[in-house]
Amino acid sequence: MTHHHQTHTNTPGCECCRRRLLAGARLRRYRVARGLTQAQVADQLGVSDRLVSGWERGESLPGLWPAFHLAQAFNRQVVDLFLPIHDFVRQNLDDEPGDAAEHGSP
């Protein structure tokens, strides 16, 4: 498995792109459920509508701080936003040699 989550989008057959799309669809669902527009969410976070739209279309994932603000705006937990990619990321992290050693040091 190649790690290239940020360098490509919406590649057919790519699992990371599929998961990103699912996470984006979830963001959209949460936003609509709160009766918010993309522009309102963007204003609240101090980011562009284009960025919010990109998240919802699975082009990119929100970073940690935007994710906290999104979770707050949607009255959700941060982990809820990322559930569609959680297992996938874990699986890939476990595959990386040296990862265990890195986390093993105090």
Ligand SMILES: [Zn+2]
């Ligand atoms: Zn991909």
